[in-house]
Amino acid sequence: MLRASRLLLVAGGRTAFFTIHPAPGLSPSQRRRAHRDGPVAVAAHRPHRELLERAGFIDIDEIDCTAEFATIARAWIERSEHHHDHLVDLIGIAEYERRQRERRTQLHAIEDGLLRRSLLTAARPKSTATTD
C-alpha cells in the first residue's frame, strides 16, 4: 500500500499516517503476542521507516505516540465501563464484553512494552528520476 500511495502522490507530495506495530527488539514469543493482542493491522514484519524507504519515499520521520495510545486505550475502557448499562442495551452484553476484552488485551500489551503507535511522515521525491 505504501508503494501505491507514493505513486498516487504528485512529485513532492507527502504522506502521514499513524500505525500500531510491535516494539523493536522483541523476542519471537513477545512478537507473537504483539501480533495476537494488537489490532488486525499489526502485521508488518519490518520497521515502517524501512518499508517507506523501499517504497521510494524520502524525508522520512517518525514520532512515537505510544504514551497517548495508552491513555486513549484506557479512556475507551473507562468511559465504556461508566456507560455499561446503556452500551449493553445498545449492542448486547456479548458484544460489549468482547470489545472491552479486546481493549484490555491491547492495553496490557502496550503497558508490557509490546505494542507501540507511531506517526510516520514521508515525501515523494521531487525528482522524476525515481523508478515506479
Place this chain on the structure above:
Amino acid sequence: MVTREEHETRQKFGDRYAEDRTDVVRQIERAVIGSEWGVNGYTTVRQADLLAELLYLGPGMRLLDLGSGCGWPGLYLAARTGCQAVLSDVPLEGLRRALARADTEQVADRVTAVASSARALPFQTASFDAVVHTDMLC
C-alpha cells in the same frame, strides 16, 4: 485476494458504522477523542490537527484518506483546512455517513467518497498532494 481475516474485519467495521449513534455514544467519543466523528480508534483531535500541519494542508490541495470510515480524519481535515478530500474505504455505511456529515459541515463540494480497497486503488498516478491513513495495515 481478500483473506478471511480481512473479510471479517470489514464486516465488523461495517456493522459498527451502522450502529445507532446515541447521545451517550457521542458523549463517550467526545470524552475520549475530543470530538464526534464516529470514531472508535485512537486518533485524537489534537493528532488530526497535527496531520494537517505535517501535510501542509490548505485550500486547493487534494487529500486522499485511505480507510476513512465515517470520515475521520479526512472529512475533518477538509472542513478544518479547506482542502479537497477523497474518502476511500470498503464499508459503504461509513462512506454514507461521511457524505451526510459533509453536507452538515457544508463541505460536500470538496469531498468525494470512493468505495475501494487499499489493495486496488482506482485513482490516477500523481493525482493527490497528500495521502493519510490511520492504523491500517500497510
